[in-house]
Amino acid sequence: MSYREVSVIEIxxxxxxxxxxxxxREVARLSGTDRKTVRRYVDRARACGLDRDGDVCQLTDExxxxxxxxxxxSRPNGKSEAWxxxxxxxxxxKAWLDQDLTLTKVHTLLGRxxxxxxxxxxxxxxxxxxxFGQRQTTVRVADGEPGAEVQVDFGRLGMLTDxxxxxRRVVHGLIFTAVYSRHMFVWPTYRQTLNDVIxxxxxxxxxxxxxxxxxxxxxxxxxxxxxxxxxPKLNDAFREYAQARGFAVDPARVRSPRDKPRVERSVPYVxxxxxxxEQFRDIDDCRARAQQWCAQVAGMRVHGTTRCRPAEVFxxxxxxxxxAAPDDVFDIPTWTHPKVAPDRHVQIAKALYSVPGELxxxxxxxxxxxxxxxxxxxxxxxxxxxxxAPGAARPIPPICRPRRRSxxxxx
Numbered sequence: 001m002s003y004r005e006v007s008v009i010e011i012x013x014x015x016x017x018x019x020x021x022x023x024x025r026e027v028a029r030l031s032g033t034d035r036k037t038v039r040r041y042v043d044r045a046r047a048c049g050l051d052r053d054g055d056v057c058q059l060t061d062e063x064x065x066x067x068x069x070x071x072x073x074s075r076p077n078g079k080s081e082a083w084x085x086x087x088x089x090x091x092x093x094k095a096w097l098d099q100d101l102t103l104t105k106v107h108t109l110l111g112r113x114x115x116x117x118x119x120x121x122x123x124x125x126x127x128x129x130x131x132f133g134q135r136q137t138t139v140r141v142a143d144g145e146p147g148a149e150v151q152v153d154f155g156r157l158g159m160l161t162d163x164x165x166x167x168r169r170v171v172h173g174l175i176f177t178a179v180y181s182r183h184m185f186v187w188p189t190y191r192q193t194l195n196d197v198i199x200x201x202x203x204x205x206x207x208x209x210x211x212x213x214x215x216x217x218x219x220x221x222x223x224x225x226x227x228x229x230x231x232p233k234l235n236d237a238f239r240e241y242a243q244a245r246g247f248a249v250d251p252a253r254v255r256s257p258r259d260k261p262r263v264e265r266s267v268p269y270v271x272x273x274x275x276x277x278e279q280f281r282d283i284d285d286c287r288a289r290a291q292q293w294c295a296q297v298a299g300m301r302v303h304g305t306t307r308c309r310p311a312e313v314f315x316x317x318x319x320x321x322x323x324a325a326p327d328d329v330f331d332i333p334t335w336t337h338p339k340v341a342p343d344r345h346v347q348i349a350k351a352l353y354s355v356p357g358e359l360x361x362x363x364x365x366x367x368x369x370x371x372x373x374x375x376x377x378x379x380x381x382x383x384x385x386x387x388x389a390p391g392a393a394r395p396i397p398p399i400c401r402p403r404r405r406s407x408x409x410x411x
Contacts, residue, residue: 006033006041007365008379009236009335011067012059014038015045016243019056030214030248032232044070056243061374061381068379082117086125089115093122094130103132147321149179150204150212151252154192154220155267157275162282171275171286174200177266178212182303183314186270186290188283197222198241198332205245207291208314210322214248224251236335236367244330246323273297333369340364348373350390356383 010031017027024042028035048066050058086093089110096106103126107119126132153175160171174187174197185207187200197220205211217223219232226233232251242249274293280286299311306313338346340359345352348366353373355364365376368387375383 005072005378006037007236008064008068008376009239011041011064011379013239013243014041015050015059015064015067016056017248018042018045019050019052019054019058021052030250032234040071041067065380072378082121083125085115086110086117086122087129089113090125090129093126097126097130097132145321146180146317147210147212147319149214149216149250150208151177151179151216153218153267155271157188157271160280160283160286164282171283173267173270173275173290175266175270176200176204176208178208178310178314178318179216181308181310181313181318182306183208183294183310183318184266184270184298185294186274188275188286188290190283192220192222194222194235194237195332198238198330201241201245202326202330203287203291205325207294208322208325209319210325211245211247212322214250215242216250216252218252223249237333240333241330245326269298331369331371333367336366336368337363338366346375351388353385353388354383 010033014027014031014033017030018024018038022030024035024038027042028038031038044067045063046052048063048070050063093106093110096109097103101109103123104119106126107122110117110122123132155173155175157171157173159168161168169190171188171190172192174189176185176187178184185204187203189196189200223235223238224232225235234249234251239249274290274297278289280289295311299314300309302308303310334349336348338348340346340355340362342360344355344360346355346364346366347353348368353375355375357377359377362377364382365379367374367376371387373385373387374381375385
């Protein structure tokens with residue numbers, strides 16, 4: 001796994017999974033990080049007062065900032081001195097690798113030139129910057145325990161003529177299949193945006209009457225920003241949704257239907273048995289009839305593999321083990337990476353927000369929801385603004401925690 005700086009939302013995910021009682025190995029697998037990385041952040045969090053017997057309310061911005069400050073060394077540009085030393089030899093390293101020299105030999109040749117760095121740092125640089133040693137790996141898939149896993153995938157169902165405007169539009173089905181019982185839920189939708197996906201998840205939790213512990217989604221763009229065999233990059237907004245609802249995300253590999261075989265086999269069944277040959281007034285009618293079909297037809301059929309009725313197995317074995325269904329509305333956040341302008345402002349959703357300190361030209365991590373905008377620099381919360389209308393500016397924040405003495409709240 002190549003080196004990359006772990007984001008604040010990923011650190012929060014590690015600690016959340018650890019608070020659930022999971023081991024370091026499982027936390028590393030579900031969060032997509034190295035086990036040693038997980039251990040460093042967990043150890044630091046415990047030193048900062050994180051109590052494993054407590055709840056996730058302990059994971060405040062202040063605690064996360066203290067953990068990050070204790071784990072990461074002070075690097076103004078985000079890179080170590082050894083990394084910069086290797087980068088200066090980047091062209092020569094690439095030339096050696098193109099000649100099929102081993103990285104061990106490259107390390108030796110650099111030493112002869114007076115470039116003394118650790119092999120681990122050289123390996124991280126070669127993997128990250130030069131694409132060294134990339135290869136596919138395999139992932140073992142298990143059935144899991146009752147209530148443990150649900151597989152999720154999009155499938156094209158067909159065309160629907162909407163009675164409201166007369167348009168013929170493609171309908172996709174967001175299909176949820178419980179791994180243990182094979183009970184399923186279908187959410188028809190015109191689009192595959194983050195808002196539509198989260199809307200489908202909320203409807204699924206209401207249908208199942210609870211939340212599964214682990215979600216195994218396809219590499220849909222609304223959930224996975226960058227597909228990778230062993231280290232997929234999840235959308236921060238969806239990861240935050242998972243944290244709010246209390247489930248872990250374990251994406252299937254790209255173009256690997258065997259990682260989620262139950263839901264892959266469900267797609268043609270839904271298309272042919274539910275959608276084909278039917279007439280729907282609009283998408284709302286399609287959704288209502290899909291829910292009825294899942295409960296009365298798909299749920300009560302004798303499944304070809306288990307030889308049981310999925311709805312009955314689900315009600316008996318899985319439903320009691322699910323987490324409680326949510327009763328609140330999730331405020332979907334938007335994560336962006338704006339660049340600080342010379343006037344020390346960033347633009348988010350066509351509105352300007354001030355930034356403290358000497359960060360001109362740097363890119364921040366920005367989280368915006370319906371009420372607030374939070375600005376982060378290398379994982380540390382540096383400013384919080386209330387949301388303003390597009391075209392407006394917010395020069396003075398109500399909350400500002402300076403990153404260091406040189407950062408002032410006022411601009």
